[in-house]
Amino acid sequence: MRRLVPLAAFVLCGTVVMLAGQAPQAPAAAAPQAAAPAGGPPADWLPPTPKNLKVLPKETDPKQLMEIMRGYNAAMGVRCVYCHVAGPDPNDMSAYNFESDRKEHKEATRAMMKYTDAVNQAFPKEVGDPPKPGESYVTCFTCHQGQRHPPLKPKAAAPGAPAAAAPPRP
Ligand code: HEC
Ligand code: HEC
Numbered sequence: 001m002r003r004l005v006p007l008a009a010f011v012l013c014g015t016v017v018m019l020a021g022q023a024p025q026a027p028a029a030a031a032p033q034a035a036a037p038a039g040g041p042p043a044d045w046l047p048p049t050p051k052n053l054k055v056l057p058k059e060t061d062p063k064q065l066m067e068i069m070r071g072y073n074a075a076m077g078v079r080c081v082y083c084h085v086a087g088p089d090p091n092d093m094s095a096y097n098f099e100s101d102r103k104e105h106k107e108a109t110r111a112m113m114k115y116t117d118a119v120n121q122a123f124p125k126e127v128g129d130p131p132k133p134g135e136s137y138v139t140c141f142t143c144h145q146g147q148r149h150p151p152l153k154p155k156a157a158a159p160g161a162p163a164a165a166a167p168p169r170p
Helices: 004-022 062-076 104-122 140-144
Strands: none
Touching: 062 140
């Protein structure tokens, strides 16, 4: 039980950082693998009290939960329907079955939440500055960068654009 609290703190903080970083930008046009991140629920929409939390603390309230969920959308460039069972119209929030575990991406996400917690626990304490309270070294966004599949290499520069990588320094 004890491990779950820092995890929640991490996920929350990652969310806040990601949302702050993403807000002013238009959805990345150059992310062909990502569903359009626009079209999530309205800013003041809240889900019912969660019934099927297995990784987050059971007492996570709908408002905290929504910050975390919007963070996943932003970290991966997806919409709620990527992980949750929707009705015929994925914009109709009332037709979702959020507690259902039928979508494999939801189960994968639970594994990734635990993995990210483990990565943070294993982070070498002698490197860098310790994260501020409520923050963590590594978030979903650290790897995913707004994409379903985290990039493995730097992006190739577009024709005419400045070289993607500076020449190595001595
Ligand atoms: C990348 C996957 C992913 C995305 C995208 C996502 N969720 Fe979730 N969601 C999860 C996971 C995983 C859980 C269960 C967490 C747990 O078990 O502790 C969850 C749980 C929930 C729950 C609680 C359901 C219950 O009764 O237990 C709600 C409500 C919810 N999400 C709403 C949303 C909304 C709204 C969006 C879009 C803004 C969204 N989610 C986007 C993965 C996702
Ligand atoms: C240390 C890097 C790293 C971190 C941190 C990380 N991921 Fe991932 N994630 C990956 C890699 C690598 C894959 C495999 C990507 C692929 O299949 O191309 C992956 C795959 C996934 C998948 C399956 C993708 C799919 O389309 O089937 C989901 C869902 C996911 N991550 C969600 C998350 C969430 C949510 C978080 C934060 C709680 C997170 N990840 C944190 C690296 C990371």
